[in-house]
Structures are given as C-alpha cells and as structure tokens.
Amino acid sequence: MTPQTRKKPERRTSPLSRERIVDAAIGLLDTAGESGLTFRSLSERLATGPGAIYWHVAGKSELLAAATDRVVTIALTEGTAGPPGGIHDVALGLFDAIEEHPWLAPQLTTQLSHNPTGPVTTRIFEATGRQVSALDAPASSWFTATSALMHYILGAAGQNAANLALARDLGPEADRSAYMDTVAGAWKQLSPEDYPFTRAVADQGLEHDDRVQFLAGIDLIVAGVTARPPAAQQLREGRARAAEAEPPASGRTSPR
Amino acid sequence: MTPQTRKKPERRTSPLSRERIVDAAIGLLDTAGESGLTFRSLSERLATGPGAIYWHVAGKSELLAAATDRVVTIALTEGTAGPPGGIHDVALGLFDAIEEHPWLAPQLTTQLSHNPTGPVTTRIFEATGRQVSALDAPASSWFTATSALMHYILGAAGQNAANLALARDLGPEADRSAYMDTVAGAWKQLSPEDYPFTRAVADQGLEHDDRVQFLAGIDLIVAGVTARPPAAQQLREGRARAAEAEPPASGRTSPR
DNA sequence: CCGTCGCTGGAATGTCGTTCCATGAACGAG
DNA sequence: CTCGTTCATGGAACGACATTCCAGCGACGG
Known part of the structure; x- marks a missing residue:
C-alpha cells in the first residue's frame, strides 16, 4: 500500500509526493x-x-483524513504558547482553524465517527483533556468533561464557520452581525405557541461577536466541571436516573 | 416544484406519495x-x-432533509411525557433516535450547517432550550446554555452510535463493553510522552454503560448552567479574555 | 549497454444523481 | 361516449465522479 522505499527523500527534485498532494x-x-x-x-x-x-x-477518504490531520496538528501545536487560560488556547486554536477551513468541521465529525482511535481524534482528545486535567476537578470526571468540551468545540466552531459562509452569501459587505440579525428576524416570525423559547431568545438579541459567544460556552462547561462538589456521586445519580428513565420496553444495550 | 393540487389525497389508492418515498x-x-x-x-x-x-x-438533499425531519420530529414529540427531568427526556429522545438511525448524526450536522434556520435545527433548539429555561438560570445565559447542550447531545450521541456500529464489526456477540475495552487498550499503547492524559483516562477505565456516560455529560453542563452565580459578569470576562487572547497578528472578523 | 523497478498519466469502467421524454391514467367539457 | 388536458409514471440517456488498468518513462544496478 504505502511506498516502502521512502528511505532517501532526495532521490529526485520535483516528484509528486504525498505532501504536495495533501497541500x-x-x-x-x-x-x-x-x-x-x-x-x-x-x-x-x-x-x-x-x-x-x-x-x-489510497483513495479520497485517506486524502481527506490526511488533510484533516495536517490542519488539526498545526492548529494544535501553534497555540500552545501562553501559560494561562489553557483551555481557551486549545479551543480558539481549533475555532480559528475551522473558520479558515470550513470543510474541517464535517470532516472532523466523520473522523470521530469512522475512526475514533485515529490520530486526529486522539490528538484533539489529548489536547483538550490535558487542559481539563489542569482544572480543579476529580479525575473521575475527566473523561466526561473532555467529551463535553470536545463536542461543544467542534459543534460550535462548525456552526460559526457555517454562519460565516452563509453571511457571505447574504452580501459582499455583510458580516456576522448582519447575519445574526437575519437569524433573529427569522426566529421572530415563528409561531408563539410552538416556539416560545426560540422567540424569547431572539427578542433578547444574539451576541454579535463570535469569539465571545464561543468562549462563553467554554466557560459555562468549565464552570460545570469545577463548580460542582461531588463528581463521583453525580455519576451515581446519573446511573440511577438512567435506570429510572427506562421503565418498560425494548431490551437495549445498556441495562447491564 | 411541489405538487400544488394535493387538495384531495384520496384521488387514487396506491400512488407514489412523498410520504411513502420518505418512509x-x-x-x-x-x-x-x-x-x-x-x-x-x-x-x-x-x-x-x-x-x-x-x-x-426535488433531489437527494431534500429527501435526506425530509427523512431527518421526520425522525427528529418523532423523537422529540414522543418523549415529552414525564414532568420531571425534562432535559434528560429530550436528550435521551435524541440519543435513542440517533442510536436507531446512525445516519442521523451526520445528517443533523449537515442540516445545522447548511440550513441553520430550517425546521430541523429550530425544532431541536426549541426543545432543548425550553428545558433550559425551566432551569434556575438567568435568561442571558439561555442561548449559550442551549448551544452547549445541543452540540454536546448531537456530538456525543453520534459518537455513541458510531461506537455501536464499530462494536458490531468487532464480532457478532461483542457489545459496547467489549468495544470500550478495545479503545482503552488502544489508548494504553500510546506514547507516554505525547499522550499522558489519554493514557491516564484509559487506565482508570471507561464507563461501559452508554446512557450513564451520556447523561453524566448532560448533568455536567447543567451544573455549569445552574451553579455559577453571575452569568452576565462571566460573559464580560469572556469578552475581556477574548480581546487579550489575540494580541498581535492578522485582522480577523472579531476585533471590533 | 541493458533490464528492472519505482513512478507516471491517459484511457477505460462502473455507479451515481439528475434530466428527458414517450406513455398511460383519470377527469371535465363537448 | 369521445376527446383533450392535466397529473403522474418509469425507462432511457447524460454528465460527473472515484477508482482501476496499463502502456510507457527515466534512472539506477548489473
């Protein structure tokens, strides 16, 4: 499959290389x-x-995986400079990378699904989790906290990138602010009976600064990680609630 | 485009209908x-x-959107029975739907990106946010909290569905427990220098019950929503931190 | 000087989404 | 009852795609 004899990379000057293809x-x-x-x-x-x-x-999927890996690796290694606010660095590094490469968000969810033990997934998990472990939280909550942060980062950053793309479609000079107002306007047209919450949120206005909005979500999850006293107990409660939430039907995979 | 004269649906007995096609x-x-x-x-x-x-x-994308809308609507309307634990109901409703229809997760992220004001997105946002507004939290944090929950639900549920699919590939009798052990085993093979966190998490073992794991993340975010005292102040801090996190280079969209 | 082997690129294959069109079934008008 | 119009059908055809095949190239070892 892979070209075995890559021993001397200078055999020729301008050949087709995997790197050039990925670029x-x-x-x-x-x-x-x-x-x-x-x-x-x-x-x-x-x-x-x-x-x-x-x-x-090997094929298109491997090419996409390689491109994703390249971009993610760069985004994760360059932002690890400052000592404080570690989570913000990792989150913004991915946020900016997804904003520059809007195709990254769907690709990352594909990688997460089709190859959870692959290098891309593991790299993001490690980078995020390392900042989680620096927080003041019990180790038993690390996996849950890292999952929550990772899914939020990927989802929210992808959403932001999509919004930017749609804002560009709105007009050449339209920025995110104009688009957010458009969204709020569309929400206000919804039926008050079926969509009371969405209308209420639209009424109070949407944050126009994308990074502020994004980091607010990060801080919210971080607050959940640090602020709660008994993490192990919480998990036990969750187990009890899960059992209670599934009373009668259908034997699923969980009821161990 | 759409067949206008759908006035009398009983014009014939066994015609091709949009509903039959979506089914x-x-x-x-x-x-x-x-x-x-x-x-x-x-x-x-x-x-x-x-x-x-x-x-x-009209085409394949509309067909996929219709299928997604159908499944999501069902998942969201049937689980709204019990009075307490509202967020868990919504979250588990989507969780189960994605588990039954693994194609749903990628489709939902596509809908979120390509059509943020579409019915599917709005429905999920409304259902999630309604439970958020029932929480003890200031209205100013509603949007952020709903975004965080929504992205976590979609991401984690998609991850779970993908894990199940991969577990089935592992062997006919292998369940999620076996697969989680496989993942933990793979993580333990990683370099201790580059992946200390992932190895640490693998060492303490992964939760085998998917629903317990999923709800633990929900509760963690809910804790972040309720437990923190000053939400408005937090947002202001986020804005300050965002400005500070971007000192020198490249004029992006945010630095207003 | 020649054969081999890593590497190239154009042609060929099969499948997909989508479009086109010839045909049929119902129904109102005459 | 008959005919034209409208709604609806389904088979064939088209263009684009990912992927495979293969006839050749160029440099290096013999």
Missing part, C-alpha cells in the same frame, strides 16, 4: 469547498493524471 | 447505511423508475 488538496478545499476537491481537479492542479495520485494516496 | 428512504438508510440510499435502489424498492421520484422530491 494541493487543502488549497482546493479552501478555495472551492468540499465539493471542489475532485481527483480530476487535483490532477489538473498538479499537472498529472488521476492514476499518479493513487500511487501516493 | 422507504428511512428504511433503506437504516438497513443499508448512508451509502445504501440510492435513487436506483429506492426506485427498485418502490417498484418504479428514478424519474417518478423526482416528481415528488
């Missing part, structure tokens, strides 16, 4: 979107044929 | 996976040709 793929994804990455367009950009690419890359 | 699509997705839904396979199952389907449905 071109990232550029194509950034400029033309997810659907813009084609083996044809990639061939054209690299001035070669589709067949040549397959010598270095 | 068949859901069945196909459940049994054959995301890639199993094809207009050809759908035609075959409905004993017709591809062209006929396009009379009722």
Whole structure:
C-alpha cells in the first residue's frame, strides 16, 4: 500500500509526493469547498493524471483524513504558547482553524465517527483533556468533561464557520452581525405557541461577536466541571436516573 | 416544484406519495447505511423508475432533509411525557433516535450547517432550550446554555452510535463493553510522552454503560448552567479574555 | 549497454444523481 | 361516449465522479 522505499527523500527534485498532494488538496478545499476537491481537479492542479495520485494516496477518504490531520496538528501545536487560560488556547486554536477551513468541521465529525482511535481524534482528545486535567476537578470526571468540551468545540466552531459562509452569501459587505440579525428576524416570525423559547431568545438579541459567544460556552462547561462538589456521586445519580428513565420496553444495550 | 393540487389525497389508492418515498428512504438508510440510499435502489424498492421520484422530491438533499425531519420530529414529540427531568427526556429522545438511525448524526450536522434556520435545527433548539429555561438560570445565559447542550447531545450521541456500529464489526456477540475495552487498550499503547492524559483516562477505565456516560455529560453542563452565580459578569470576562487572547497578528472578523 | 523497478498519466469502467421524454391514467367539457 | 388536458409514471440517456488498468518513462544496478 504505502511506498516502502521512502528511505532517501532526495532521490529526485520535483516528484509528486504525498505532501504536495495533501497541500494541493487543502488549497482546493479552501478555495472551492468540499465539493471542489475532485481527483480530476487535483490532477489538473498538479499537472498529472488521476492514476499518479493513487500511487501516493489510497483513495479520497485517506486524502481527506490526511488533510484533516495536517490542519488539526498545526492548529494544535501553534497555540500552545501562553501559560494561562489553557483551555481557551486549545479551543480558539481549533475555532480559528475551522473558520479558515470550513470543510474541517464535517470532516472532523466523520473522523470521530469512522475512526475514533485515529490520530486526529486522539490528538484533539489529548489536547483538550490535558487542559481539563489542569482544572480543579476529580479525575473521575475527566473523561466526561473532555467529551463535553470536545463536542461543544467542534459543534460550535462548525456552526460559526457555517454562519460565516452563509453571511457571505447574504452580501459582499455583510458580516456576522448582519447575519445574526437575519437569524433573529427569522426566529421572530415563528409561531408563539410552538416556539416560545426560540422567540424569547431572539427578542433578547444574539451576541454579535463570535469569539465571545464561543468562549462563553467554554466557560459555562468549565464552570460545570469545577463548580460542582461531588463528581463521583453525580455519576451515581446519573446511573440511577438512567435506570429510572427506562421503565418498560425494548431490551437495549445498556441495562447491564 | 411541489405538487400544488394535493387538495384531495384520496384521488387514487396506491400512488407514489412523498410520504411513502420518505418512509422507504428511512428504511433503506437504516438497513443499508448512508451509502445504501440510492435513487436506483429506492426506485427498485418502490417498484418504479428514478424519474417518478423526482416528481415528488426535488433531489437527494431534500429527501435526506425530509427523512431527518421526520425522525427528529418523532423523537422529540414522543418523549415529552414525564414532568420531571425534562432535559434528560429530550436528550435521551435524541440519543435513542440517533442510536436507531446512525445516519442521523451526520445528517443533523449537515442540516445545522447548511440550513441553520430550517425546521430541523429550530425544532431541536426549541426543545432543548425550553428545558433550559425551566432551569434556575438567568435568561442571558439561555442561548449559550442551549448551544452547549445541543452540540454536546448531537456530538456525543453520534459518537455513541458510531461506537455501536464499530462494536458490531468487532464480532457478532461483542457489545459496547467489549468495544470500550478495545479503545482503552488502544489508548494504553500510546506514547507516554505525547499522550499522558489519554493514557491516564484509559487506565482508570471507561464507563461501559452508554446512557450513564451520556447523561453524566448532560448533568455536567447543567451544573455549569445552574451553579455559577453571575452569568452576565462571566460573559464580560469572556469578552475581556477574548480581546487579550489575540494580541498581535492578522485582522480577523472579531476585533471590533 | 541493458533490464528492472519505482513512478507516471491517459484511457477505460462502473455507479451515481439528475434530466428527458414517450406513455398511460383519470377527469371535465363537448 | 369521445376527446383533450392535466397529473403522474418509469425507462432511457447524460454528465460527473472515484477508482482501476496499463502502456510507457527515466534512472539506477548489473
């Protein structure tokens, strides 16, 4: 599968390399979107044929995985400078990476699902969890806290990137503020009977600064991690509630 | 586009209807996976040709949106029975729906991104937020809390569904417990220097009950929503921290 | 000087979403 | 009862895609 004899990388000067292919793929994804990455367009950009690419890359999914891995690794390693506010650094690093590469969010959820033990997933989990373990919280809550943070970061950052893309569609000079007002306006049109909450939120206005909004969510989860006294007890309560929430039907996987 | 004259639904007895098409699509997705839904396979199952389907449905994306909407609506309306533990009901309703329909998780993130004001997104936001507003928390934190919960629910439930699918690949009799042990085993193989946190989490063992694990995350976020005293102040701190976290480079969208 | 092997790129294959069109079934008008 | 119009059907055709195949290239070891 993989080219075995990569022993001396300087055998030639301008060959097609896996790195060059991944670079071109990232550029194509950034400029033309997810659907813009084609083996044809990639061939054209690299001035070669589709067949040549397959010598270095197994297929499209592996190419996407490699591109995702590259971008995530960069985003995670460059932001680890400042000593305080560790979680904010990791979160904003991913937030900015997803904003620059909107295709990243769907790709990351795909990686999470199809390959949970893969390098991308593990890297994000490790980077997030390391900041969690620096918090004042019992180790028994680490996994739960890291999961919550990771899913929020990925989901909210993806949402933000999507909002930006839609804001651009709204008009050339429209920024996120204008788009958020559009969303709030759409929410106010909803039926008061069926959507009281959404209308109430729209009435009080949506935060216009994306990073402030994003970090507010991070801080909210962090508050949940640190502020609660008995973490182990909480988990026991959760177990009891889960059992109680499933009274009669259907033998699922859980009722151990 | 849409068939206007749907006035009298009983004009004929066994016609191709949008409902029948969506039903068949859901069945196909459940049994054959995301890639199993094809207009050809759908035609075959409905004993017709591809062209006929396009009379009722605009295209594949609309078909997927309709299928997603159907499943989400059912999941959200049936679990709204019990009076207490409202968030758990909503969360478990979505959790179970995603577990039964593993294709739902990717579809939901797609809906969230491509159509944030669409019915699916709004429905989930409303259902989640209604339970948030019942909590003891200031209204200014509602949006943030609802976002955090929604992204966690979708992400964690999708992760769980993916784990189940991978556990089935592990062997016919393997359940989630066996798979979680496999993951923990893989994590223990990681480099102690690069992945100290992940190894530490693996050492203390992973919760085997999926619902308990899931609800622990819900409770953690809920604790963050309720337990912190000054929500408005927190947001102001977040704004200050955001400004401080971006000292030198690159004019982004936020630094207003 | 020649054969081999890593590597290339263009052609070919099969499947997909989508469009087109010839046909049929119901129904109101004459 | 008959005909034209409308709604609806389904099979065939089209273009784009990922992937595979294969005939060749160039450099290096013999």
